[in-house]
Amino acid sequence: MRKLSEYCSKLKSFNKKYIGKKREIRVEVSVLTDRGIGIVTWRKGDEIEVAVKPDRVDEVMPCYRYNYAIYDVEISIDAVPKNDRLYNGAWYWIMSQAIVENQDYEAIKHRAVFDDQESNIPGKRTDREISIGTWGSATYRRYTGVNKFGQPFDFELCLRPALAIPYGDRIMYSLGFSDGHITDMNGHGWIYRRKMRDNDINYGLAKYASPQEVVV
Incomplete structure (x- = not known):
């Protein structure tokens, strides 16, 4: 499998620092x-x-x-x-x-990954605006489709303000480049990789942005 830095130019510097x-x-x-x-x-x-x-x-x-x-x-x-x-x-x-x-x-x-590959996600896209009270609003985009191996996906990402972890893993899955794992965090702040479950990439609407909060 190709290194993630080959897909995202911003990550190439990390490999150089490690090697040198x-x-x-x-x-x-x-x-x-x-x-x-x-x-x-x-x-x-x-x-x-x-x-x-x-x-x-x-x-x-x-x-x-x-x-x-x-x-x-x-x-x-x-x-x-x-x-x-x-x-x-x-x-x-x-x-x-x-x-x-x-x-x-x-x-x-x-x-x-979000910046370099989000525009390449195949399938249908549906945007919605969510009120976040005194902080204004947030933009969410739902992606539904199948990747190049015929595996279905249905997930929603926050575009503004964009959250990061584990967006990259979901995007790579939708493109068919996933290694079958997803990034997670334990109760002590450690980030680790675990096996991807169906509800990691097929959860529909983001659970922290319920439909009744949609801005008209």
């Missing part, structure tokens, strides 16, 4: 800094964030984070023990940042 990324100093690695041993909690290019122990032993916080260039630190031969407060504190920030970056990437990905 140096692997020596990465998130979770223990490094030596001018403040002592620490754990890398974030990296972007040559810039990293490192969690280190507080100066005071009676400090409540398990760690503080400082920004460094990768050239200003060295990989530590000794790793921070897993039962150390610094380890637990650093992993809290690693996980928090991972959730944020995961959500940001997925939002960009699905928006890119």
Whole structure:
């Protein structure tokens, strides 16, 4: 199956960043800094964030984070023990940042599919305007038809203001390029992929925009 970036030009840069990324100093690695041993909690290019122990032993916080260039630190031969407060504190920030970056990437990905491929959805389109109170109105579009494999679909997307996740998966299904999975989110903010169910692409009108709210 072709990579999604081959369908959406906005996603090609993510592949380039991944391919060109140096692997020596990465998130979770223990490094030596001018403040002592620490754990890398974030990296972007040559810039990293490192969690280190507080100066005071009676400090409540398990760690503080400082920004460094990768050239200003060295990989530590000794790793921070897993039962150390610094380890637990650093992993809290690693996980928090991972959730944020995961959500940001997925939002960009699905928006890119929406922008590049929405006009190619086959079948019938029906638009309606929904009142959202003091915020004005929203435009919804319902798509009904079959993809190139003869699989039916019937779903509605918000065009204005456009929501992102998991619009891209529904659009790819309608085009016949789906891998059979759809993006979802658990109760902790993690975005993951699960098997697509019939009501993911055959639900008709959007459940948060009931017909009685249609603006005349």
